[in-house]
Amino acid sequence: MKIIYCWRLVATGFAFVLFAIVALFLAILLAPLIQLFTSSPIKRRSITRKSIQQSSWIYLRIMRGLGLLSFQFEGLERLNRPGILVIANHPTLLDAIFLMSVMPATTFIVKAAMARHPVTRWLVNMAGYIPNDNVGVELLEKAATALKAQDQLMIFPEGTRTDDSGIEFKRGAANIALAADCPIVPVLIDCRPMTLRKCEKWYQLPKARPHFYFKVLPEINPRVIDHQQTKGIQARQLTQLMQSNLVEELRRLA
């Protein structure tokens, strides 16, 4: 038992270092190559996203190979369409990496800290991911414009990882969907035993190897909300609907 634990601790440390190396390497390698071979910013963006997708795909398989975790995806075909707003609950640090590994053309709305972090800022910039620091009207307009242009957007409506008080969506995601009048595709994320929560340090290992389960749920159409009501009330109702939908599904799993 002790030996296995030590192995997992070392491997986990390695995985964190590897992440930083891959992210930096990608940025350093990609930046000049992309500058050299394409002049269009949109093309650069899409190459960067594709590279992030492939690197995270491989990275997660290395983690699995090291015996650090296992994972399973379900319903991925539901993500195969443009102009949707993808939302998910946010239990762990790895959620975004997992989703990036299966979504090669998506604009992720990322934590503002990632857009400033020395390791990730270059990639976030090149990929055209949107930092969530200006959660106000500016972000709302940017996001709605992208969706209307048939971009795919991904946002964690909680704004950060779930804490002890449970899943609590902010209303930004609902406001975006209402402004863009676009379908919402929820992704349920379940991790057992829990690991890499907001309150945990990387070296606090779970008792057993965690299993990640991702299930893409049927879309929610924001038009189910009565549009005669004020915007504020519509956003509250849609947020409530999105949240209870995910919470219900999670409860069903338990």
Add this chain to the structure above:
Amino acid sequence: MIHTRDSLLAQIKIILQEQFDIEPDAVQLNARLREDLDIDSIDAVNLMIELKSLTAKKIALENFHQVKTVSDLLDAVLLFLHQNKVDE
């Protein structure tokens, strides 16, 4: 239109209920807009638009940087009304 603090509070209660479904009883002077009344930055913009019906002129968001509580909000609107009267 002449506004007192009390009449303004009554009108703001109506706006908050209509716009955000907030119980008028919850709108106390010391209630914090964000934490207690759950008004986020997007709501704040909609609130500004609605306040126009009270002030006849659009209030810029800048006037509201220091606004944390219902009481602050009343002060900001009253100050705005006063300033605009002086201008005229």
